[in-house]
Amino acid sequence: MQRVLTANQMREAEKAAQDQHGMPSGLLMENAGRALAEAARSIAGAGGRFTVLCGPGNNGGDGLVAARFLLEGGARVVVSLVGDTGKLTSEAKRNLQALEGFGESPRAFEALPEAGPGDVVVDALFGTGLKRAPEGVFADAIGTVARWRRAGAKVVAADVPSGLQSDTAEPFSPCVEADVTVAFGFVKPAHELEPGASLCGDVRRVDIGLGGESTRAVSGAELFRVEEKDAREALPKRRADSHKGTYGHVLVVAGSPGKTGAAAMVALSALRSGAGLVTVATRPEALPWVMAHSPEIMGIPLPGDGPLGKGDLEALKAALEGKDALVMGPGIPRGPETGALIGDLLASVEVPAVLDADALNAVAEDLKVLREAKGPVVLTPHPGEMARLWGRTTKDVQAHRVGVALNLATSLNCTVVLKGSRTLIAEAGGRVFINPTGNAGMATGGTGDVLSGVCGALLAQGIPLPKAAWTAVYAHGLAGDLMAQQRGLLGLIATDLLVGLGHVWTRWER
Numbered sequence: 001m002q003r004v005l006t007a008n009q010m011r012e013a014e015k016a017a018q019d020q021h022g023m024p025s026g027l028l029m030e031n032a033g034r035a036l037a038e039a040a041r042s043i044a045g046a047g048g049r050f051t052v053l054c055g056p057g058n059n060g061g062d063g064l065v066a067a068r069f070l071l072e073g074g075a076r077v078v079v080s081l082v083g084d085t086g087k088l089t090s091e092a093k094r095n096l097q098a099l100e101g102f103g104e105s106p107r108a109f110e111a112l113p114e115a116g117p118g119d120v121v122v123d124a125l126f127g128t129g130l131k132r133a134p135e136g137v138f139a140d141a142i143g144t145v146a147r148w149r150r151a152g153a154k155v156v157a158a159d160v161p162s163g164l165q166s167d168t169a170e171p172f173s174p175c176v177e178a179d180v181t182v183a184f185g186f187v188k189p190a191h192e193l194e195p196g197a198s199l200c201g202d203v204r205r206v207d208i209g210l211g212g213e214s215t216r217a218v219s220g221a222e223l224f225r226v227e228e229k230d231a232r233e234a235l236p237k238r239r240a241d242s243h244k245g246t247y248g249h250v251l252v253v254a255g256s257p258g259k260t261g262a263a264a265m266v267a268l269s270a271l272r273s274g275a276g277l278v279t280v281a282t283r284p285e286a287l288p289w290v291m292a293h294s295p296e297i298m299g300i301p302l303p304g305d306g307p308l309g310k311g312d313l314e315a316l317k318a319a320l321e322g323k324d325a326l327v328m329g330p331g332i333p334r335g336p337e338t339g340a341l342i343g344d345l346l347a348s349v350e351v352p353a354v355l356d357a358d359a360l361n362a363v364a365e366d367l368k369v370l371r372e373a374k375g376p377v378v379l380t381p382h383p384g385e386m387a388r389l390w391g392r393t394t395k396d397v398q399a400h401r402v403g404v405a406l407n408l409a410t411s412l413n414c415t416v417v418l419k420g421s422r423t424l425i426a427e428a429g430g431r432v433f434i435n436p437t438g439n440a441g442m443a444t445g446g447t448g449d450v451l452s453g454v455c456g457a458l459l460a461q462g463i464p465l466p467k468a469a470w471t472a473v474y475a476h477g478l479a480g481d482l483m484a485q486q487r488g489l490l491g492l493i494a495t496d497l498l499v500g501l502g503h504v505w506t507r508w509e510r
């Protein structure tokens with residue numbers, strides 16, 4: 001896992017490195033600036049010029065160090081200090097003197113030459129210390145960077161593109177759009193969450209001497225980015241002497257007339273993700289259609305018709321006997337009693353449960369029904385479903401994804417998977433995991449059903465939450481990425497993910 005640090009946590013890590021390892025802050029800045037210079041050099045054209053724009057804080061100090069290294073390497077470099085130079089931090093001042101010692105003095109911003117193809121602009125205006133929208137000379141400078149980039153210059157951002165808020169990944173207007181962002185020490189939410197991630201370009205994290213130990217000292221919500229090896233290592237090993245009972249039996253409560261495909265996709269993705277057995281419980285008129293999708297799917301009819309309600313409790317409890325995981329929601333017939341039914345069911349069984357789609361909409365009417373759940377529960381809302389669960393708009397959800405997911409998980413004591421670009425997996429009272437896989441081609445009907453099936457299968461195989469959830473999300477996104485190479489973003493459909501999962505498992509079982 002990659003640790004993802006907020007601006008405050010970065011300051012704590014810096015302090016810990018100084019106090020515990022005696023790392024002087026000047027040395028951290030020296031390392032940061034050197035790495036920044038290397039990144040700038042790596043994207044420059046032959047004979048290209050480097051324009052280094054420095055702000056008043058330590059981000060500007062990193063820029064001054066980078067300028068010195070570029071000069072030392074014989075490059076053509078121009079530097080500008082933007083804003084009030086009287087406000088420079090002491091470290092930045094020291095590096096200004098050092099730069100002048102190399103014979104280069106900063107120029108007025110207005111006196112800088114134009115930049116174009118082959119040239120590199122180093123954006124060291126603001127980093128994690130940005131407090132408000134850039135205005136005046138800073139807004140002018142950011143506008144000029146955009147113009148130079150349109151003219152063909154490349155932009156490398158020091159730590160965070162200037163104008164982008166490090167903790168929320170929300171850009172102010174204006175904001176630098178970078179080709180490369182050099183993340184110092186640790187990645188930040190701005191690098192990992194949208195819309196910030198798209199403004200960063202290629203993110204290159206570099207060690208600057210903070211040391212892995214320093215993360216132990218940081219306080220507040222813990223954010224992580226899941227890496228492929230984490231998900232691969234979480235998978236259960238298939239033993240030679242095992243049988244279908246070893247890998248769990250998933251009960252899928254899903255589907256209704258017109259939505260039998262949803263139930264089939266949950267069941268098939270659970271089967272394609274290692275579950276030993278999969279049974280679908282649904283209304284009698286839907287069941288034959290669900291089972292007709294594949295002979296491996298078993299079925300239990302839920303007597304009656306119409307929406308699921310309290311009258312279905314005993315049949316569902318009986319269906320759950322001997323099962324190792326429950327997936328409930330995709331395509332179910334929902335009515336006024338469905339939420340209460342889910343609450344009663346979860347209060348009477350201990351199997352781990354995945355609630356998705358209309359099961360979420362049903363419990364959104366009264367979230368208290370989930371408080372009595374005996375077993376571990378994972379909710380997998382997309383932003384619209386999360387808005388219903390949280391009682392706000394989808395826009396509000398998207399603007400506060402980390403906080404919303406963590407609060408819901410904590411208040412209901414469950415795991416929450418908030419879907420969307422960079423899906424978040426939040427555990428109650430603790431960690432939030434950011435998933436890097438997946439693509440816009442997966443914004444198509446049924447991909448959520450496939451995810452809940454993968455998650456149910458991993459739970460049935462004994463992987464605990466939240467690990468089962470972040471492993472499922474990673475694998476599902478990677479399946480989409482691998483299949484997008486064959487189908488294109490436009491052509492990708494949910495059942496392609498069933499094939500894609502096969503590619504993921506073969507890649508990981510090697």
Ligand SMILES: NC(=O)C1=CN([C@@H]2O[C@H](COP(=O)(O)OP(=O)(O)OC[C@H]3O[C@@H](n4cnc5c(N)ncnc54)[C@H](O)[C@@H]3O)[C@@H](O)[C@H]2O)[C@@H](O)CC1
Pocket residue numbers: 010011013014028029032055056057058059060061062087089125126127128129130131132133134135138158159160184185208210
């Ligand atoms: N934390 C660490 O361990 C390290 C941090 N370093 C650098 O230090 C940066 C953070 O430095 P600072 O905390 O000094 O912050 P910044 O350099 O990001 O900016 C803070 C300065 O800008 C001003 N400011 C903020 N928003 C403004 C706005 N909209 N308009 C005008 N002025 C504004 C502040 O008053 C302050 O003077 C990091 O991003 C990184 O680049 C590196 O030097 C290496 C070590």
Ligand SMILES: [K+]
Pocket residue numbers: 059123124125126127157158159160161162
């Ligand atoms: K910057």
